Amino acid sequence: MKTLNYKTLEEMNYDGYLLKDAPVRVLQFGEGNFMRGFVDYFIDMMNEKAGFNTKVTLVQPIGQGSFRLKDIINDQDGLYTLYLQGFQDGKEVREKRIISAVKNCLNAYEDWNEVLDMAAGKELRIITCNTTEAGITYDPSCQFTDAPASSYPGKLTQFLYRRFQNQLPGFIILACELIDNNGKELEKCVLQHAFDWNLGDEFTAWIKNENIFCSTLVDRIVTGYPRSEADSMNAENGYVDQTLDTGEIFGVWVIEGPQSIYDEIPFKEAGLPVIVTDNHKPYKERKVRILNGAHTSMVLGAFLGGQDIVRDCMYDPTISAYMNEAIYNEIIPTLSLSKEDCEEFAHAVTERFKNPFIDHELLAISLNSTAKWKARVMPSLLGYVEKFGKLPKALTTSLASYIAFYRGSELGKDGLKAVNPVTKKEYTIKDDAPVLEFYAQNHGKSDEELVSLVLSNEEFWGQDLTKVNGLEQAVTEALNTIDEKGAMAAMSECISR
Template identity: 75%
Template sequence: MDTISYKTLEDLGYDGYLLKDAPEKVIQFGEGNFMRAFVDNFFDRMNEKAGFNGKVVLVQPIPNGSFRLNDIINDQDGLYTLYLQGSQDGEAVREKRIISSVSRCLNAYEDWQEVLKTADSEDIRFITCNTTEAGIHYDPSCKLEDAPATSWPAKLTQYLYHRYQNGMPGFIILACELIDDNGKELEKCMMKHADDWNLPEEFKKWIQDENVFCSTLVDRIVTGYPRANADELNQENGYIDNAMDIGEIFGIWVIEGPQSIYDELPIKEADLPILVTDNHKPYKERKVRILNGAHTSMVLGAFLAGQDIVRDCMYDPTISAYMNEAIFNEIIPTLSLSKEDCVEFANAVSERFKNPYIDHSLLAIALNSTAKWKARVLPSLLGYVEKYGEIPKALATSLASYIAFYRGTELTEDGLKAINPVTKKEYLIKDDPEVLEFYAKNKDLDNAQLVDAVLGNTDFWGRDLCEIEGLQEYVTDALNLIDEEGTMEAMKKCLPAE
């Protein structure tokens, strides 16, 4: 079989949507699986449904390793197959699409002059980026004359300065890194580099006045290249695709920026799940507190009840009812967005957790649960107590399940060993060293003493949770119930009487 290309598809008689020739309107720093299953998919749909008629130039922003995705993408004419799959209305759904929005892929370290040359184009209007959470950071060692500079913000400063020197307008910059205020942080780093490099004041003013730095929230699980069944899919398609990509069918992109973005991107015309707003933070709060909070509040107790993957938990009547109690009656009432918006998102979360194509391991989600519980669950618990003056049963029980999960027997270099009370199998608790050392040190305390020590650990929570009236007593009772009858019974106790 030949590799996927326009010629190969023509020979196969492919009659689906393809955009072969169009001006390059977007430069994207980050060629990985997520961006190709998310951003480039959206541009492809805008091309098909709303006449955007634009191509995306990908840039690999880090040096080549042994795997050269840029070469693969170029060998395939920028084409790749995207599968989006999941659960909708209780049914398994699997969509296949050949993405033709990508024109080529450059490597910043081998093709830097070619990268800079794209800044000369009047057609390029948008910059998108996802250089991982560590990508947006200030590196004072970077120099203007580097070809290119090491850090992503320094590279972008070089790129924008090249554009500025040509007397051209700026860009709409859509940052997709998973950090708070990604667009604003990127701009801050760039301004520091402009100062370091003694660049003209007019350029610094141009950065701020002529460019729109958008902080965005991205939400889609992408599993990437399907190594397990790639050969089978290639046989089915009739071509070899070495850049094949797989993600869940759900996706939402919240962009903090001016409403004029709708005038430049045909988002509404293409009916895409993209929202432009003046404040993305309530939507991030909704995602973290509902989706991530549901994960963290449910998985530790479910694991101790003998479960292994998220999907199976959703079909257990007790665990799913407990999760819904936490989401709909304890988390949503504390959020700033409307109840209608939150309920719609929560229903989508339930469908996502049932995804028949993803075996999402509970132990994988349990990694670093101390920081996760603080960020994802504690704000909802505190909000509920402040609003109603009482302890939210499901969220407090999740704290008891967390403590039960972390009661290990032996601290090793790999983590803290513990025994699952239902399966009797050993599992490994993984967290920051100081967290594991705390639990190892306190493993012989009785439940009341352990709860007092955990809730009073201000290094964990940023405050003394023993000060919350009734919480210590409730968590201790729940932990006792877990020991005596298991986490399932503790979950049942949170549910309304029938």
């Protein structure tokens, strides 16, 4: 079979949407699966639905290594096949689309002069990035004369300075890294480099006044290259695509910035799930507390109840009812967005958990559950207590399930070993070393003793949870129920009748 490119599709008489030629208006630092399955998909949809007429140049911000993805992308004329699949409106959905928004790919270390030359492009207006969570960090070792600077903020500062020298307007900069206030943190790093490198007050003012650094919240699971299915997909398509990409059908992009962004980027005209707001934090709170919080509060008890996959949990009447109890009656009442917004999001979360194309293992989600429970569940529990003056039963039980899951006996190199009470199979608890050492040292303690030790561990929670009125006793009682009747019975006792 021939490689996917425009010539191959022309020979196949392909009649789907394609945009072959258009100005490059977007420079994207990051060529990975997520950005191609999320941001570039949105741009492609705006090209078709709203006449955006925009191409994207991708920049690999790190060296290529042995797998030369840049060359593959360019050999395919930037084209790739994206499959979005999942459960939507009660039905299984699988959509396939050839994405034609990407023009080409450059590598920052091989093509740095060509990257800098793009700063002279009068049509260029948007910079997007996803350089991983470690990408937005200030590195004082970066120098202005480096070609390029080793860090992404250093590279961006060099690029912006070239733009400034060309006396051209700045950019809308959309940061997609998974850190708090990603856009603002990126701006801080850029301003620090400008200061350290003595690039002048005029350039600093230009950075602040001509550029919009947007913190954004991105929400879509992109599962990437479907290695086990790639051959059959290529055979069905009639071409070889080495950059196949897959993701869930759900997607939301929340952008913190001025409403004028809607005037420049036709998200609304294309009917895309993009929200431009002056404060993205309530949306992040909604995602973390509902989506991630539902995972963390449910999976450990479900695993102890004999389940292995998230999707299967959604079809278990006890587990699904327990999760709904936690979400609708205990988490949503503590959130700042409207009940309607939160319940709509929660409904989508339930459908995402049912995705038939993703086998999301409970043990994989259990990784580092101590920090996850603190960040994702504890704020809802404490918020509920503050608002209603009583304990939320499902979230309280989730803390007991966490303790029950972590009661391992043998600490090894891979983690803390424990045995599932239902399946009788050994499993490995993975967390930070001090957490695992704590549970190993306290193995064999009574429920009362262990709960007291866990809740009072301020290194875990940042506070002494035994001071929350009634929490220690309630968690102990829930742990007793797990021991005597099983995790499923403990979850069942939380469900409103």
